[in-house]
Amino acid sequence: MARRLGGRSARRRASPFLHRFLLSASSPEPDEKGVSVAVPLLDLKAQYASIRADIDRAVQSVIERQEFIMGREVAELEAAVAALSKARFGVACASGTDAILLPLKMLGLGPGDEVIAPSFTFFATAGTVHNAGGTPVFVDVDPATYCVDPEAVEAAISPRTRAIVVVHLFGQMAAMERILAIAAKHGVPVIEDGAQSVGARRQIDGSWRVAGELGWCGTLSFFPSKNLGAYGDGGMIVTQDEAAAVRLRKLRLHGGAKQYHHEEVGTNSRLDTLQAAVLLAKLPYLEGWSQSRRERAARYSAALAGVPGVQPPITDPANEHIFHQYTLRVERRDELMAHLKTHGIGCAVYYPVGLHLQPCFAHLGYRPGSLPHTERAMREVISLPVYPELTDRQQDEVVGAVRGFFG
Ligand SMILES: Cc1ncc(COP(=O)(O)O)c(C=O)c1O
Structure with missing residues (x-):
């Protein structure tokens, strides 16, 4: 109990920017009667406990060699993640945000250049468009999958369109075949x-394609709470385009392949060797973890089927979901959230405000009602704990609390 109270006060003191991480750092604890179990939204301590020896060995090896910058693990990780994404090249960088920003920078966007992107996503998807010098053009999502709606993309194309950013949201791929046809x-x-969808697959024309395989560039985030999470920030671009990979490698190193020689102005967006070592140690577990997330999701969906007011997540039949999030659509969402929190159950809303309605994009002229599916999702979605270490007992607790709320 004392530890739990300590955790609460620490959370209260913490910066809101740390919220995402702190949510993921707590561990389950029995309540004072020992009857119910608290269920954190994510339990990275449990994950570490399950692979401690691998992680410690990998980190120690980097420390012994003192190879903190561009050590051999970075190239090893690039090769391994490119293979996983069925891409020819992987370019590691400092974050999932930079992984989007660097390819956008390559396009040399200028005033009036438009980049089509969904509004129902994490801020980085469109913040990067602005930071690369372009203007985001926000489009609506498919209300079943929350991934970008190809018809909305087509309708938004203009003579100023310079790129389309597709988000594979919550762990399943968008309808890439349709978007690629429009783009072509x-x-x-x-x-x-693909920040939320490392290794997610979609069946297209009878064969399985992977997130990041088909676009010009695919981007990944290794933020700690991601399915493949580092112990700090990290990201990667995967691509089939050799010229792009060569240029991206320069851009992340101040614009030069050779130290102190700069062909163009880049930035410092390296991935730390320590992070690459952690990620390499986790990689052999990723497929099993994704399978386990699918099993947890199926168990939730079976238990919540038919509960009035609750719509479990819908997987597009062409997709193999990796359930980065297990996201319900519910009635009285905010009340449910308060109810779950009083029962010690972690939950979160991804995302309460679409990017088209963010104050920083007010000058673009979107108004409430501009993107109806996005705005409905903003009011109705709630994500429940889903991770391989979640126990049956914890999951039953979550289901019981949701069912209890809806009577
Ligand atoms: C959809 C999406 N895009 C981009 C990012 C940015 O990744 P990072 O936090 O590693 O910069 C995230 C991570 O939160 C994300 O969920």
């Missing part, structure tokens, strides 16, 4: 924001 028709490159 208009000669526009596609960036796949």
Whole structure:
């Protein structure tokens, strides 16, 4: 109990920017009667406990060699993640945000250049468009999968469209085959924001394709709470385009392949060797973890089927979901959230405000009602704990609390 109170006060003191991480750092504890179990939204301590020897060995090896910058693990990770994504090249960088920003920078966007992106996503998807010098054009999502709606993308194409950023949200892929056809028709490159969908697959024309395989560039985030999470920030771009990979490697190193020689102005966006070592140690477990997340999700969906007011997540039949999030659509969402919190159950809303309605994009002229599916999702979605270490007992607790709320 004392530890739990300590955790609460620490959370109260913490910066809101740390919220995402702190949610993921707590561990389950029995309540004072020992009857119910608290269920954190994510339990990275439990994950570490399950692979401690691998992680400690990998980290220690980097420390012994003192190879903190661009050590051999970085190239090893690039090769391994590129293979996993069925891409020819992987370029590691400092975050999932930079993984989107660097390819956008390559496009040399200028005033009035438009980049089509969904509004129902994490801020980085469109913040990067602005920071690369372009203007985001927000489009609506498919209300079943929350991934970008290809018809909305097509309707948003204009003579100023320079790129399309597709987000594979919550762990399943967008309808890439349709988006690629639209992009090809208009000669526009596609960036796949796969921050939440490492290794997610989609069956297209009878074969399995992977997130990041089909677009011009695919991007990944290794933020600690991601399915493949580092012990700090990290990201990667995967691509089939050799020229892009060569240029991206320069851009992340101040714009030069050779130290102190700069062909263009880049930035410092290296991935730390320590982070690459952690990620390499986790990689052999990733497929099993994704399978386990699918099993947890199926168990939730079976238990919540038919509960009035609750719509379990819908997987597009062409997709193999990796359930980065298990996201319900519910009635009285905010009340349910308060109810779950009083029962010690972690939950979160991804995302309460679409990017088209963010104050920083007010000058773009979107108004409430501009993107109805996004705005409905903002009011109705709630994500429940889903991770391989979640126990049956914890899951039953979550289901019981949701069912209890809806009577
Ligand atoms: C959809 C999406 N895009 C981009 C990012 C940015 O990744 P990072 O936090 O590693 O910069 C995230 C991570 O939260 C994300 O969920």
